[in-house]
Amino acid sequence: MDFLKELNEIQLEAVKQIEGPVMIMAGPGSGKTRVLTYRIAYMMECGIDPFRILALTFTNKAAAEMRHRIQEIIGLEAKNLWMGTFHSIFARILRYDGDKLGYPSNFTIYDVQDAKSLLKQIIKEEGLNDKLYKPNTVYFRISSAKNSLLSPAAYQADTNLVSDDESSGRPKIGYLYEKYAKRCFQAGAMDFDDLLLKMYELLDKHPEVLYKYQNKFQFLMVDEFQDTNYAQYEIIKKLAAIHENIGVVGDDAQSIYAFRGATIENILSFQKEYPDTKVLKLEQNYRSTEHIVNAANEIIQNNKSQLAKTIWTDKGEGEKIQVFKCMTDSDEGRAVADNIHEQKLRYHYKNNDIAILYRTNAQSRSFEESLRKHNIPYKVYGGMSFYQRKEIKDIIGYFRLTVNHADEEALRRVINYPTRGIGKTTVEKAMVIANQQEKTLWQVLANIGMYNFNSRQKTLINQFVIMVKSFATMLETQNAYDVAFHIGKSTGLLRELHGDKSIEGLARFENIQELLNGIKEFSERDVVEEEGEETQDQDRSLGAYLQDISLLTNQDDDDNENDSVKLMTVHAAKGLEFACVYVVGMEDQLFPSMMSMNSREDLEEERRLFYVAVTRAKEKLTLAFALSRYRFGQLQYCEPSRFLKEIDQNRLEVKGNVTKPRSEILGGGLKRKSGGLLKKKPDYEHHISEDFTADDPQNVQVGMEVEHNRFGVGKVQSLEGVGQNKIATVHFDAAGQKKIMLKFAKLMILRNNNMDD
16 A cells, blocks of 8 residues: 555544544645545555445546546546545436436436526416516525425425515415426426435435445545535435444535535534544645745634634745735736736746636626736636537437437427427417326327327427437437437538538537537447446446536536636635635625625635635735725725735735836825734825815816815826716825725815916
8 A cells, every 4th residue: 555655644544544434624735635535545455345435526527536546546446436426426326216206217407597497487387477586586495495305395384484485575486396396307307406305305215225325335425525515414414324434524614605505514513413523634735835824824713613723834934925905996907917927927837827716707807808918818717618508508408308208498499499390389389288288298299199280280290209209219229429410410400500600600510519529538438347236437328428417517617728817706716726826806895795794604604715715826825906996887995805904914915006106006005014904094184275165076177286175185187987987086295196986076176277278
């Protein structure tokens, strides 16, 4: 076991502690993936059958990377591990045993778009106001219920939930949940949340299935345990109930997904659930310098709900953390882009070494504009996923319908694309019949001769049904690529896209080709046969491919296709690291978010998010904020984030806007002082004139001499903006240059120098 020599003392202990409940608290940059990987490899070296090990992750990429590393140590036996995301592992089990809940083995997995589309259809059918019953709102409510393991009946029996719906003016949400669940079941479909809810129901209602998997999975490991939700933890507890060989790895300080159901209580209360837990703390950070690591410690110590630990590093003190103070969000964009340009020239960083992190996607604009001016290539994360593009959804709709004829969402999507004369009215008429007779839409269409449609409609629908059935006959004998290419060609979809010679059309056709390339690669992966047990790598069917892509997460997108600066939200950056990190928009009500001011719990989650942002940096960390920015179409004045004050000011280097003379920026700015970033006392004093009367701001013009009630006398240098949002740049004799929003300023016009000339 030479690989164990690479571990430090506490990592080695974590790897070798394989029996009983274990909680490995892994700080940022502490070698968590290595510990997880080596722990599984060590189990297998000790003779534990890989088929008895269940390892749950949050991304397919993480699972694939770990499996690859284990395979390098152990060999092909690593392919027999049950390793993957919660959703992919549970989907696999439900393929085998979901029939006990009435689901076919080829059930469709609806993504969020599919789920919202179906809800929109149901809301329309029920004649409800779609402005009140917005599909997004209803979907979120149902999703929350499923992650709390509430069935439609349990939801409608919960007086608190019903009361909340009534008070919000949406008393029918419980009813819509029931209708939605019924339609999904009829269509042989589960959404992402169902993969958790139905897995729990399978184990809860069928003791023989529970017993089977409790004995199969004698060793459980859960990565990123702080990100688990209620449903995931309840399933884990059921599976681990007999052997209790459960190892969880996580960091409560990086729990940042409460908005999608994760509960920090899972990790905080793990020792109460398992009193015999062995707790091991990985506190050495191998990623960052001392200034960065110590700043992170200073930030997170302000949270009350946490498990105590102190992260340390031996990578040297490193550079101080830079703080950019900028006048506007545009100045912030320029300051960051200028500094990136300087860092690349001075230290020869690649673009891939650099990331700009922000609280919301909307903040990317000013950075994109400034990076373009410097000709610095960049990539924005959080845009439309490849698999959400229309042309991709269209052809995948055909694949889904071929595999599962009951898939209503896929059927409605493709029945008249490319155009074949089956109009919306015809489809809606068929749907009414299906709902009245409690049949699937496919059952009605496949027997269209029984219903009152004209002969042309019957002919067109029959042709469509025969075509889809012919695709289905290939599933048993052909691999995914052969079936997919035949579908693309036979439906006319490839011809339709190839015929569009516009730039957008060419891009759509290229996307389809890229999809087919991916299916080809999937179809030709090495097949590994192991006697006695089925491995995940055997099935090359179109159905297996659909499951493979339906469970991809945003983090699984390829992020290394070119050398580019990465722009992303802090949430998207979790798990990544960069030599240079710029955390921007460090202002109260932006970071921390305005929505987090309502409770200590919400504010502590925002602080954990800032902790995650800071700990992405290896060598250089820059924090930036603007004193004013446009939000919701209005210019707003901003205060520096309270989180900045939680860092020891001696490790900060505060800079004004680097795109303007330093003397023009620091007046009235921030000074470094132990205890926080504090407003600097002005070094001028203005006694307001006795006859001071503020003039109409619309009368202020460039060149005028004006008096401000606080800054004194100055000259208007420039005006920008229009109407109520007009901003004046004024150079004051005592206070220096200031940008002032005129609708809030009190200015008295003293003289119009332009008129005097």
